[in-house]
Amino acid sequence: MFYREAGDFKTRYVDDSQTFPIRFDRWRYYAVLAVAFGVVPFLINDYWANAVFVPFLIYAIAAIGLNILTGYCGQVSLGTGGFMAVGAYACYKLMTAFPEVSILIHVLLAGGITALVGVLFGLPSLRIKGFYLAVATLAAQFFLVWLFNKVPWFYNYSASGQINAPERTIFGQAVTGAATTPAAKYLFCLVILFSLAWLARNLTRGTIGRKWMAIRDMDIAAEIIGVNPLTTKLSAFAVSSFYIGVAGALFFAVYLGAAEVGEAFGIQKSFLVLFMVIIGGLGSIFGSFAGAAFLVLMPVLLKNLLVGTLGWPTDLAAHIELMIVGGLIVLFLIVEPHGLAQLWRVAKEKLRLWPFPH
Amino acid sequence: MKKRLTALAALALTCATPALADLNIPNLSYRTGPFAAGGIPYADGFNDYFTLLNERDGGIGGEKVVVTECETAYNTEKGVECYEATKGNGALVYNPLSTGITYQLIPKVSVDKIPLYTPGYGRTSAANGKIFEWVFNYPANYWDGASDIVNYLLTENGGDLKGKKIALVYHNSAYGKEPIPTLTALKEKHGFELIEIPVDSPGQEQKSQWLQIRRDKPDYVLMWGWGVMNAVAIQEAANINYPMENFIGVWWSGSENDVLPAGDAANGYKSLAMHGSGSDYPVYADLQKYVVEAGKASGAGDQVGTVLYSRGMYAAMVISEAIRKTQEMTGHAAITAVELRDGFEALEITEARMAELGLPNFGQPFAASCADHGGPGQAMIQQWDAAAKKWNLITPFIAPDDEVIQPLVDADSAAFAAENNIAERCN
DSSP: OTTOOTTOOOOSHHHHTSSOOSHHHHHHHHHHHHIIIIIHHHHOOHHIIIIIIHHHHHHHHHHHHHIIIIIISOOOOOOHHHHHHHHHHHHHHHHHHOTTSOHHHHHHHHHHHHHHHHHHHHGGGGTOOHHHHHHHHHHHHHHHHHHHHHOGGGGTTOTTSOEEOOOEEETTEEEESTTOOHHHHHHHHHHHHHHHHHHHHHHHHSHHHHHHHHHHHOHHHHHHTTOOHHHHHHHHHHHHHHHHHHHHHHIIIIIISEEOHHHHSSHHHHHHHHHHHHHHOTTOHHHHHHHHHHHHHHHHHHHIIIIIISOOOHHHHHHHHHHHHHHHHHHHHHHOTTHHHHHHHHHHHHHHHTTOOO | OHHHHHHHHHHHHHOOOOOOOSEEEEEEEOOSSTTHHHHHHHHHHHHHHHHHHHHHHSSBTTBOEEEEEEEOTTOHHHHHHHHHHHHTTTBOOBOOSOHHHHHHHHHHHHHHTOOEEOTTOSOGGGGBTTTOSSEEOTTOOHHHHHHHHHHHHHHHTTTOOTTOEEEEEEETTHHHHTTHHHHHHHHHHHOOEEEEEEEOTTOOOOHHHHHHHHHHOOSEEEEEOOTHHHHHHHHHHHHTTOOGGGEEEOGGGOSHHHHGGGGGGGTTOEEEESBOOSSOSTHHHHIIIIIITTTOOSTTSOOTTSHHHHHHHHHHHHHHHHHHHHHHHHSOSSOOHHHHHHHHHHOEEOHHHHHHTTOTTSBOOEEOOSSBOSOOOOBEEEEEETTTTEEEEOSOOBOOOHHHHHHHHHHHHHHHHHHHTOOOOOO
C-alpha cells in the first residue's frame, strides 16, 4: 500500500537516479524537513533544545562522519573523541583569535583542520587493517587528549584548562554563548546537519563513495580494478574527520559552551559514536540518524519515565537506565545485526506489499 | 525518522512537570559513577537538612522547601540536562558539587538570573562579586585552600620553605588544575620547588605517578583529588611508604571514604577542613529525632555525621540562611531567585547564629558584600586517626595569604570580564 511504485512513472534518467525514487518516500522526506525547519523552531524551549535536539543533531553529524569511514570505507576508528576535540579546540582558537569572522566559517575551518589531522592519523591505514588500525586510531585518541591537556596554548593559558565559548552571532542572532535562544541553537545545528547529510548522501552515491565501498568490500580486488587505495582511504579519513571536526566544534561552541578535553572528548565519546554507527547501521546515512537518536533520546526518555513519572530514587533509576540501554543494545544486535537502518529497510519492503504479502 | 518521531511523542508524554513548589531547590547530585563515594553523603546531608527544616519548623518562614534531585554522575552533559530540566520549576539556587558543571552553569545562570552557590569548589575567581554577579563561593575556595596549606607548612617549618620540594598530585581536570596558579605564585614568594603530577580521571591507575614521587622524594605531597582517586592515592602512598603526616589533601580529599580503604596505613594522613565534622553538634539530636527516626532520611541514611554529609548540610544551612535573609529583606515568604541573589549578597553568618542553629564552633563566621562573594577563606587541618577511625582537628582556622590571592582573583576575573564584555559592578 505504502511505497508502491505502481503509477509512479519516471520519464527521465534524473528521476530514476534521484535519492528517493519512490514518491511516498520523497514526500515523507519533505514532510520531515518541513517539520524540522518550519515547526520545531517555533515550539522549542531550553529544555528540548539542550537535552534533546541539539545533542541529537550534533551526534548525528559525528555519526555520519564515522559512518563514512567505518561503514562506507571499512576503516575502524576509535579516535572519534580525539578528532572531535581537534574540532573543538580549533574552533576555540579561531573564535578567540579572529572574533570578527563569522562563526559559521570558524566551524567549517575547524572541520578543515580536523580533516588534516585525520589524514595524518589515517596514513597508517595504508599499511595496517582491522584491529591493528583500531589500535592506531586509539593512540590518536589518547595522544590528542593528552596534547590538549598538556599544551596551555590550546586553552589560551586559562587557569583551569577549560575552554569557554564567547558569544558569536549570525545575522545579529547569538548562536554561541549563554544568551543564545534555543531556536537559534537548533537552527544553526540543523542547517549544518542538513547540508552535511545531503553532501554525504550524494558523496556516497557517486564515484568517490563507490571507491570507498570497493575498498571496504575487498581492497585487493579494488586495487586491481583501478581504485587507488592511497587517495581513497585518505579521502575517507579526510571527509570523515571533517564531519567529526564540525561536530566537535558545535559540541563545544553551541551545545556545552565550556569544555574540558578529558571529560568532554574522552575515550567514552569514541565508543558512544561507534555504538551509534553500529546500532544505527553501518553504511547508511539514515542509520547514523537512527543510531544518534537511539543513544541520545533513550537515556533522557528513561530518566524522565523512571524519575519524573514513576518517582524512583535517582540512583536506582540511573543504574536501571544503564542496564536497560545496555540490554536494548544487545537485543537489537541479536534481532538485527545490521542495525536500525536494516529494520527500516525490511519494514519498507513489507509495507510495499502490505496488505497483500503473497 | 518515524522511530524518532514516535520516541519524541513518548518523551513528551513522560515529561511530567512536578508541582510548582513554594521554595524549589534542585539538588544536582551524583549517586552513581566513580565519584559517587563523594556525591552520596553530600547529597544526603543537603536533603536531610531541608527535610529537618520542613519537619521541625514547617519550612523556612512558613514556606515548605521542595528539593528536586537530579542525577548528573559528575558528567557535564548530564549536568546541563539537569539544569535545563529543573530551572523551569522556579529553581531558586543551584549547587552542583562539580567544578566542571559549575563552569558550564556560570554563563547560563547569569542569563537566567538564578544564583549559583559553590562552597569550596567551582571557579575561584567567582569570589570577585564585581564581575560574577550571580555566583557565590564563600566561605572558602581552592586558592584559599592552597594558600592555607602553604601557610600551615610555613608554621611547621619555622616560616621558611626555601629549597623544600612540594608535589601536587591533582585530578587532571578543571578542578585539579585550579590551585596551580596560586601554588606557582607562592612558589616564587617562598622559594620552594613545585612538582606537578596530573592523574587522569577517574584516577584508579596511579602507579606511575607514585613511582615518580618515590623517585623525586618531595618533602610534602599535596592532593587535589576526588572520588575514587583519593582512596587510590592514599593506598599508593602507603605502598611506597610515603610518610602520611607529610601528605595533605584539600577538603575534597579528606572524607572517611578516602582513608578507610587503606586501613591502618592511612594513619596520620592530613587534609584541610573548612568545617567541623562528627555528630557531636546539637543539630544532630534534631536530625535524629525529626529525620532519621521518622524514616525520612535521604538515601540509605548511613552517612549521618561523616565529613561530606556535614559539608552538604553546611551548604544547605547557608542556603537556608540566605533564604531567611531574603525573606526578611523583601517582607514576603515566597521569594524568587532574583530576590535570593540579594539575600546571598547581604548574608552574614555569625558564630552566635551558628550556635543558635545547633552548630557551635562548626564553621567560620563570614559576611558577604557586593564585591566579596568569596568569604574569608580560612580552613583547619584535620588528621586521620586510623585506630579510632576518626578525624581530629589539629589546628585552629588558618588564614590564607590574601596578598597573593587577591591579585590572582582580580586578574582571572578581569580576563573573564573582557572575554564576555561584563562591566564591573559595585562602584
